[in-house]
Amino acid sequence: MMKTKTALKTLLPAIVVLALGWWIYSRFDVWFGNRPEPAYTASVSPHRILLTFGTADELSRNVSWQCDSVLRSSCLLLADTLRRDTLKIEATGEVFRSRSGVAAYYVARLRTLKPDTYYSYQVRTGSQASEWYHFRTFNGATADNYSFLYSGDVQDTIGGKANELLQTAWKANADAEFMVFGGDLTERPMDKFWAETFRGLDSIGQQHPVLNVTGNHEYLKNLVRSLERRYSLVFSYFLDSMVGENQVYTLRYNDMQLFLLDSNREFPYLWTQKKWLEEALRSSTARWKIVVLHHPIYSIKGTWNNLVQRLMFGSLIEDYGVDLVLQGHEHAYARMTNHDADGQPTTPVYTVSHCSPKTYRIDFSDRFDRFGISDRFYQKVHVHGDTLTMTTYTTPDNQVYDAVDIIKQGSAVQLIDRGSNIPERLDFIPRPGKKKDLRYQKKIEDYKARKVKDGNV
Known part of the structure; x- marks a missing residue:
């Protein structure tokens, strides 16, 4: 009997180690492997043109593009539409070699723009020129009525619906001035998925400034993740704003300031970002x-x-008076409101959102005010006077799904939940015989029952 117990004590750890080793082996490619990138050849005409912001103020712009695989003399022609003045702005270029191809990237930095002005521009590389595109600057620092659109993960499949959905959002919100993405705008760091990303942004990204934070799908997976240089060459504001190897950026836009972080990195990088964020928040007068x-x-x-x-x-985020935190990654919708010592709702408001064809299963924690699991979403953030309103829409039907007002009068902050009377759409159809689906369906039903019990429906 004693020998049997001794053998079991010896054998059990070995079984655990073997099982753990097999699990790590089975997951190794998922955690650390990268799909091969198909070979590609860069277009010899300027393409993948993107309008972004530049330095940290609302009147700076960058325009990036790709053309051929060797550097050529490149510039941007900028025309003031009303005055008919045209400037020639020289572009900087850089050749990037990915795993399966080579392409030349260019950036033109526009730093003499005037507020409330219509501009036209054309990019040129060598003898090749793009069509003319148009954008508008708005009222500048004195504006007290402005808005932007936000979308979490897009991460579209080849030939997906991103462009249709984004076009629908812009048509319904023609007053929006720019767009922010919460990372994973691109499915994988491959040329074919970058092509799909630009197809999704077509006629939007050339006319409205686009900001994007880094997402995990935009990284190459290794024991230490790495972000390809082409990411910063596309989202070119990072070329001048990076802190070490951290893709961080801040934009002061009228009386609002955005702080972009790279949450994908390992602890030492996040620690550097923490110090950067603390200094940026401390010095902000927005x-x-x-x-x-x-x-x-x-x-x-x-x-x-x-x-x-x-x-x-x-x-x-809580100590320095952040009002709104915009997030992605988890492929569902949720809104969480902070509460003060008296239990009253206050800032910050935390929002998780996505606009991807993929949806993930979630927990239904009581700390959140609302959830959405069955739709794609986008947000409109609208500053008007003493109020910031975040409205969440489903797409492509543009139906209001949630809304919250943050009102500031002096040092007082008031929150009004305007989404509490809008029904949550939590449709889920379990597959027959799938126990995992049935458990998730039960979790959803339990959450609905709690809402009814608490009088929140």
Whole structure:
């Protein structure tokens, strides 16, 4: 008997080690492997043209594009539409060699723009020229009525619906001035998916400034993740704003300031970002502060998810008066409101959103006010006078799904939940015989029952 017990004590750890080793082996490619990138040849005409912001103020712009695989003399022609003045702005270029191809990237930096002005521009590389595109600058620092659109993960499949959905959103919100994405705008760091990303942004990204934070799908997976240089060559504001190897950026737009973080990195990088964010928040005089990052500070997939990001940034967000936190990654919708010592709702408001064909299963924690699992979403952030309104829409039907007002009068902050009377859409059809689906369906029903019991329906 004693020999049997001794053998079991010896054998059990070996079984655990073998099982753990097999599990790691089975998951190794998922965690650390990268799909091969199909070979590609860069177009010899200027293409993948993107209008972004430049330095940290609302009147700076960058225009990036790709053309051929060797550097040529390149510039941007900028025309003031009303005055008919045309400037020639020289572009900087850089050749990037990916795993399976070579392409030349260019950036023109526009730094003499005037407020409330219509501009036209054309990019030129060698003897090749693009068509003319148009954009408008708005009223500048004195404006008290302006808005932008936000979308979480797009991460579209080849030939997907991103362009249709984004076009629908812009047509319904023609007054929006720019667009922000919460990372994973591109499915994988491959040329074919970059092509799909630009197809999704077609006629939007050339006319409205686009900002994007880094998402995990935009990284190459290794024991230490790496971000290809072409990411910064496309989202060219990072070329001048990076802190070490951290893709961080801040934009002061009228009386609002955005702070973009890279939540994908390992602890030492996040620590550097924490110090950067604290200094940027401390020195900010903006009335409205908005933090954008890919991984939610408070996960909707489990309490322990994204713990490092929460430890790094959570207290700074609350201590320095951030109003809104825009997040992605978890492929569902959720809104969480902070509460003060008296239990009254206050800032920050945390939002998780996505506009992807993929949806993930989530937990239904009581700390969140609302969820959405069955739709794609986008947000409109609208500053008007003493109020910032975040309205969530489903797409492509543009139906209001949620809304919250943040009102500031002096040092007082008031929140009005305008989405509490809008029904949540939590449609889920379990597949026959799939126990995992049935458990998820039960979780949804339990959440609905709690809402009824608490009088929140």
